[in-house]
Amino acid sequence: MTDRFDVNKYVGVFLEEVDEHLESLEENLVQLEKDPEDTERVQAIFRSYHTIKGSSASMGFCRLSELAHLMENILDAVRSGSLAVTPSMVDILLRGVDAMRRLREEIPLLGAEPELDISHHVCALKNFLQEKETSPLPREESGEKEEDEDASGARETSIAGENTEKKDYLVRVMLAEDCSMKGVRAYLVINRLQEEGVEVTSTTPPLSDLETENFSREFTMEVRTSLLPAQLAEDIRKIAEIEDVDLSSLEEEEAFQPEQETEGEEEKPRFSHNLKKTVWVDMERLDALLNLVGELVIDRSRLEDSIQRLGEQDDFTRLQDSLDDTITHIGRVTNELQMEIMKARMLPLAEVFNRFPRMVRDLARTSGKEIDFTIEGEETELDRSLLEEITDPLIYLLRNAIDHGIEDKEERMRAGKDGRGHVLLKAYQEENSVVIMVKDDGKGIPLAKLRSRALEMGLVISEEPAKMSDREIMEVIFHPGFSTNDQVTDVSGRGVGMDIVKRNIERVNGQALVQSEEGRGTTFYLRLPLTLAIVRALMIRANDSMYALPLSDVVEIEKVRKRDTHWVNKVLTTLFRGDTLPLLELKDLIHSRKAEYTKEKEIPDVLYTIVVNTSRVKAGLVVDEILGEQEIVIKSLGSFIGDIRGLGGATILGDGRISLVLDVASLLWRFSQVGG
Amino acid sequence: MPGKVLIVDDAAFMRIMLKDILTKNGFEVVAEAANGKEAIEKYGELKPYLVTMDITMPEMDGINATREIRSMNPEAKIIMCSAMGQQAMVVDAIQAGAKDFVVKPFKPDRFLEAINKVLGG
Secondary structure, eight states: OOSOOOGGGGHHHHHHHHHHHHHHHHHHHHHHHHOTTOHHHHHHHHHHHHHHHHHHHHHTOHHHHHHHHHHHHHHHHHHTTSSOOOHHHHHHHHHHHHHHHHHHHHHHHHSSOOOOOOHHHHHHHHHHHHHTTOOSOHHHHHHHHHHHHHHHHHHHHHHHSOOTTOEEEEEEEEEOTTOSOHHHHHHHHHHHHHHTTOEEEEEESOHHHHHTTOSOSEEEEEEEESSOHHHHHHHHHTSTTEEEEEEEESSSOOOOOOOOOOOOOOOOOOOOSOOOOOOOOOHHHHHHHHHHHHHHHHHHHHHHHHHHHHHHOOOHHHHHHHHHHHHHHHHHHHHHHHHHHHHHTEEETHHHHTTHHHHHHHHHHHHTOOEEEEEEOTTOEEEHHHHHHHHHHHHHHHHHIIIIISOOHHHHHHTTOOSSEEEEEEEEEETTEEEEEEEEOSOOOOHHHHHHHHHHTTSSOTTHHHHSOHHHHHHGGGSTTOOOOSSOOSSSOSSOSHHHHHHHHHHTTOEEEEEEETTTEEEEEEEEESOSSEEEEEEEEETTEEEEEEGGGEEEEEEEEGGGEEEETTEEEEEETTEEEEEEEHHHHHTTSOOBOOTTSOOOSEEEEEEEEOSSOEEEEEESEEEEEEEEEOBOOHHHHOOOTTEEEEEEOTTSOEEEEEOHHHHTHHHHHTTO | OTTEEEEEOSOHHHHHHHHHHHHHTTOEEEEEESSHHHHHHHHHHHOOSEEEEESSOSSSOHHHHHHHHHHHOTTOEEEEEEETTOHHHHHHHHHHTOOEEEEESOOHHHHHHHHHHHHHO
16 A cells, blocks of 8 residues: 555654653653642653653664653553652653663664663663552553443443344454454444444453453454345444454355455664754744745846846836845845744754753752752743853853852851752843853852962962952953862862853853852853854954954944054053053954064054953954944854864855954954963 | 545654655645644544544543544544553543544554545445
8 A cells, every 4th residue: 555664754853752752751750859749740741751652662662662661651650649759750760761862862873773771771660660569551441341331331222223134143353463452453343333233242252351352363243233244244344454354144154255455564664874953943934934035036037127128228227226126125035034044043942951950950969959940031042053052061050050059958057048059040132142141049159269279370470369350350260270179079170161161152152251259159141142153243354355353242443543552561552441452453463473563563543443352351453444344144164274263264245255254262362361 | 525634643753654654645634733622623624534543642632532523523534543552542532433543553554544444434
């Protein structure tokens, strides 16, 4: 009936769905531990296991299916009230989820389920159920009792019906070889006959054996009916997985041979290794995109038309108007298209946040601390590629908060705080960026210790710490290799991390900030652009090249006159809002030459200065010309060229020219090394 | 209209697979529903000739949905898609008026056989 059945093409959507369920399982299990009476949640967990079980079995992943099945049984026992939710149950279920995830993770690589030994999980899950002495499927028995009553009820009504010209037949039914749920199948046959007014007087084996599937593939029924034998056989054959029906009159010999049905060859699911990354996109967004593309197509034909008319007419002004019109329209449509595509790439932060409750739970359990973890604003959306970039920094910050931020229970009590530590992970949109906040009410960062440590490590010059503001001191924690923790624990505090947080966030044009009050807690803010791909940039000229400078790095643009400049420590500076701002020549900076103005260098009368601010340095970049502002799409330079200090990528301008995109943080790296 | 099918399953994976099998074999999948409530709505709206119905679903399960649909149209043709071990529920579904059932995981031929047989009757 079908051509070769290939489960291959379903593997992508299968994995996506399994991932979704694993994630929600984790979240729901953690929540269930907090509120074991939440029956809605028990149902949701049950359904997740159930769906994974079914889908995995369809894909031929027996191990996944078995694990899901065993855990489904535990949840079923919870659902029926015969098993109570305990932390040890949540432990065993979470470990089961981990095992499923490990199996799942290798599927894209192997193209099959890995030969992972899951027997200890299977044993643990089975034992767990047996210990509690619950039957795995309590519903089954009660259900089948109902069935029995109902069947006999139906039998009585059929007896009460008309009984003219009724004859007795012996019906032999052969089920298909691989028929599953034989008992139900037999029930369906009997039920169907009864619906047709057929009286089923007895069965061999008896009904009770049919129900318990205590028979091979074949069973017989003695029936009484006014229907013609051919019709009777036909009715039964309309049920699936019936291989053969044999009807003989108990009065006269009469047999009917139904056609044989052949079964397709057994095929093992196999699939190739190429997995596509998929995103679920709202249908409305795709519709909007399609509409916009349609608009563009219309414009294209309008342009074609205008060009054609150009050859025929001399009426150039009207033609010009028409072209202008079309171009304006194309501009508008392209803008919208760009916005829509950008939106289609957006995913809610929940994608990343959802895994954290589990992580926090585990961390809290190992560290013996009680943590109240809250997530807010997980519906906030962010570009998909950004989502990937922020995962590690967030994991690090959360670990840090639990490991170092939150104190031991006793310590908290002594300090007059709630024994439970509070950690808040919150996301919100602010203008054109998304802010993610990781806040704890722990011990905070000790400023004095930070100051002395910074001095000790030579991160600041000896007389400086006193002069540095608290905020500036706080920034030191983002310095590579900096750590105030004398002890190294297994989760965090190896002195690496904070700088990586900062680096990752800055790489995606974001900012990492920290705020802390000793004894009260610490809050980290990660400010991220909504999208990576499209940024507003300032177009500038230095030497004869054009460069794009992301506007997020630009503080202000200043026209500095030569007479307003001063020499400070042999460096040309100007006073900018009360601060001394070093002036650096961009063209030299790009070519890694000495960019500071010196006495020897010729200083122009007017310096076109772009004030930029990285987390460590504020400086004025002097350029030859400021060309204006525009939206650019940043393209990677590719692995062939690789990372070049000072460059963030390239972009193609409207006229087809290529312009390099500057990366201020790495451009000024040399200056931040000496502390500004 | 023979040929018009409504697929009801909470797993997108299953829906895609069933839809594929059906459309490849000349059926028209008029709609998909992810739970019993949606199934009832779509059934009332589109009057499909055949419904494939999952059992365990959020909002409303397949048994109740079958019951509701059968009360809307006593002639409604519904095939249950059951997982292993749901014997009792399949029996419930048959009592609620389901015409036939297949047990997941199934081969497409098995599924088509059930459909063709139900349509033939």
